[in-house]
Amino acid sequence: RHLPYRIQLILKRWLKYYRNFRYQKKYSNLPAESTTIFNQLKYNILVQPKEHLENGLLLIGYIKAENGMGEHVRSAYQAICSAGISAEVMDFNSQVTARQNDTSIKTTTVANREINLFCVNAPQMPIIEATLGRDFFDGRYNIGYWTWELSKCPVTAQQSFKYPDELWAPSEFIRATFASATDLPVIHMPLAVFKPPFKLKPRGYFGLPPTGFIFLAAFDLSSYIERKNPFGMIEAFRRAFPNADQDQVWLVLKFIGHEQQPGEIDRLRQAARQIKNLILIDTWFSSDETW
Numbered sequence: 001r002h003l004p005y006r007i008q009l010i011l012k013r014w015l016k017y018y019r020n021f022r023y024q025k026k027y028s029n030l031p032a033e034s035t036t037i038f039n040q041l042k043y044n045i046l047v048q049p050k051e052h053l054e055n056g057l058l059l060i061g062y063i064k065a066e067n068g069m070g071e072h073v074r075s076a077y078q079a080i081c082s083a084g085i086s087a088e089v090m091d092f093n094s095q096v097t098a099r100q101n102d103t104s105i106k107t108t109t110v111a112n113r114e115i116n117l118f119c120v121n122a123p124q125m126p127i128i129e130a131t132l133g134r135d136f137f138d139g140r141y142n143i144g145y146w147t148w149e150l151s152k153c154p155v156t157a158q159q160s161f162k163y164p165d166e167l168w169a170p171s172e173f174i175r176a177t178f179a180s181a182t183d184l185p186v187i188h189m190p191l192a193v194f195k196p197p198f199k200l201k202p203r204g205y206f207g208l209p210p211t212g213f214i215f216l217a218a219f220d221l222s223s224y225i226e227r228k229n230p231f232g233m234i235e236a237f238r239r240a241f242p243n244a245d246q247d248q249v250w251l252v253l254k255f256i257g258h259e260q261q262p263g264e265i266d267r268l269r270q271a272a273r274q275i276k277n278l279i280l281i282d283t284w285f286s287s288d289e290t291w
Helices: 005-016 018-022 032-042 068-082 122-132 155-159 172-179 230-240 262-272
Strands: 054-061 087-091 113-118 141-145 166-169 186-188 213-220 249-256 278-282
Touching (some): 068 087, 166 172, 172 186, 249 262
Parallel strands (some): 054 113
16 A cells, blocks of 8 residues: 555456466467556556546657658647647557657657557557557547548458547548548648757768759658659659760669568669669758758
């Protein structure tokens, strides 16, 4: 009784399900609810019961990831705080392959807000439930801040409609896509852009020519090269500037993720040999370098 409330709650829940996994030797054989408790302890997460919730939002996403979805949750958090709304962020990094060195925003391990804002995509919703349990959703108002790039709603999203009470869409195109497939409220909620302090660097810092016009495309190879379509960019540049070297025009392809897709980098380099004035940059940039 002299232990902190958080420790008491964890111990009570652990003891409640102890018999369920005491004789289990393999994690995969654990009962579902016991697995949830195990995961909450593993990730040091406390899910408060609905009787102890506080006002404000809890954002769930890849807050440390140096990729688009990481910037998604960071942008949403900054916008919400700028509006004077109380909010915290919980890092959910399951199955994230991107580098996770962005520590600009402090995180919490306590799920105790009345509103959950899931800054992940639809396929991750069942993973969150399997990892953190149904009580992570129960008693809260849940919002899915999802993205999608096609006009037809994917099956994975349709299967995840049971989790949120409403959806936010970063663009009108995405809003129309989800609205056509569900009766849930779908609100167009554009992403905000916050310019952090940064030091302007010369072209030479990045190995770029000091003069000439530069077209830039940045993408992640691990996010399916067909979606990013760098081959289309190369072909369009070749057609538009058959004499690129004379016109002083350059195409720069900045990418990451070749570790997960080693075969794709070979295809990209082969296509790059077809045109002049093409520069490939295969490395991670810090936030300062990116800006």
